[in-house]
Amino acid sequence: MFVIFGAGGNVGKVSAAALRRAGRHVRAVVRSVAQADALAQIGCDVALADLHDRAAVARALEGAHAVQILCPVPRHHDDPANAMRGMIDVSVEALRANPPPHVLALSDYGAEHVSGTGITTLFHYLETQLGTVDTRLTFLRAAEHMHNWARVLPLALSKGVLPSLHHPLEKHFPTVAAQDVGALAAQLLLDGEPPQHSPRVVSIESEERVSVIDVARTIGELAGRPVMPHAVPREQWAAMLEGAGLGEQHARLIVDLYDAHNAGRIDVQAGVSERRFGPTTLAQALAAIVPHSAAQSA
Template identity: 30%
Template sequence: MYVVMGATGHVGGSVARALLAAGEAVTVVTRSAAKAEVWRHKGAEAAVVDVQDTPALTALFQKAERAFVLNPPASPALNTDVEERRTVQAILKALQGAALEKIVLQSTYGAQPGAHSGDLGVLYEFEEGARQLQTPLCVVRAAYYMSNWTFGLDAVRTSGVLETFLPASQKVPMVAPQDSGAVAAQLVRAPVSETGVYAVEGPEWYSPADVADVLGEVLNKSVRVASLPKNEWLAAYRRNGFSDDAAQSYAHMTEIFVTQAYDVPPAPLKGPTDLKTYFQQALTE
């Protein structure tokens, strides 16, 4: 049996669906009884568990052969640096109490040491903690998710403006969540000897201007880019419900992303889903 965390999200859901389609026995982890029931109708087992309930999570991992793990995002209204590290430690402790054949861990491009750099620092610590378990490990580092652009769709629809922290013409690696999930699902089922770090991005790099053009085409309206200068980033995060601590951390992560102050993988895996296909699918779901 394979345990899949985050199945109610884009990536974990893709992993669970791919494993079920391959005929594997899957148990998804969720905090929602209603969402658990949805997955049972799809053919999976479902465990209603809070990831900070280490004994319950340990018991679940002890029944599994392999696991796909990710760290759930904390509410931005809280101190995300503290909250997300708390869940990382709870998951690692639960994994330590199991005897899994293999772990596949979802991470991100740019994961690096840093106490206040959003997901980059948190997921780096997650990776390092998992390596210390001495269990065969695959780390999937995903590029910027195309799904992140959907959070601003209401504003785009009403105003025709796509707000971004990136310069309008700066191209960056992006990936459809389902493509990252497909790679993770393959690695979960792959031989135990298949380990290491796997970078995943889409078929090409895109800029915010490219995103605006594609959205304009899909939505059948004119869309323009509004790039926020660095001195407005904190206010923008706070305006969107981030606490002061979270805003500071995410602004630092944004600076790392915009300046590309991280190692770009030399030979990433290329997912098949381009930006237009992603939006066409996402907007009809």
């Protein structure tokens, strides 16, 4: 049994589908009934579980041969960092009580840093806590997801301006498509070879690094209208994020993350990570979301 937490998300649904194509028995763990139908249709057993619910998480783990774990940042929580640490604690407690042979954690570039990296420090906490589980561990650290640009696409297409916290605009940084992360996660779960080191740390990004200038140009080409990149001044970041609906503490996590990004701290951990490269290009990833946003902004 392969248990996939977050199976309704962009990464988890790809992992679940890949494992089903490989003929594996999959339990897809989701938070809502609305996410269940598509997974049931491909032959997954579906379990409902909130990662704050110890009993539900424990039930989802029963009979697991391998587990893919994801703890999302609770966007609408007043204290998202504390809430995410709570989900991690619940998950790790359940795994310690009933450890499967293999646990793969979806993590982030920069997760080796103890502090000063905003949201990424929560993935450091995830990795550290999972280190207390008596199992084979794989940490799959992904670069910034390409689909994150969907959050600002309506503004970019309506105003012709792409706001960015990446400074300077010409700086190249790693990104990756969610489907490539999900596909690699499934491959690593299916890998029966024992790792040379535990935990096994694997990084994934696309084959080509990009700049915000590249992103704006690609969006413009796909939408058939000019889009100019704009570096949002550092002093305006918090107000902009809170104006977009984030709470003060969530905005602070993102501000700290991009300060670390711009300082060059969010990257592959040299000498530790096995490096993998996803085949999906920025243009291919954005082509799946730009037309929909363009139609909404028309």
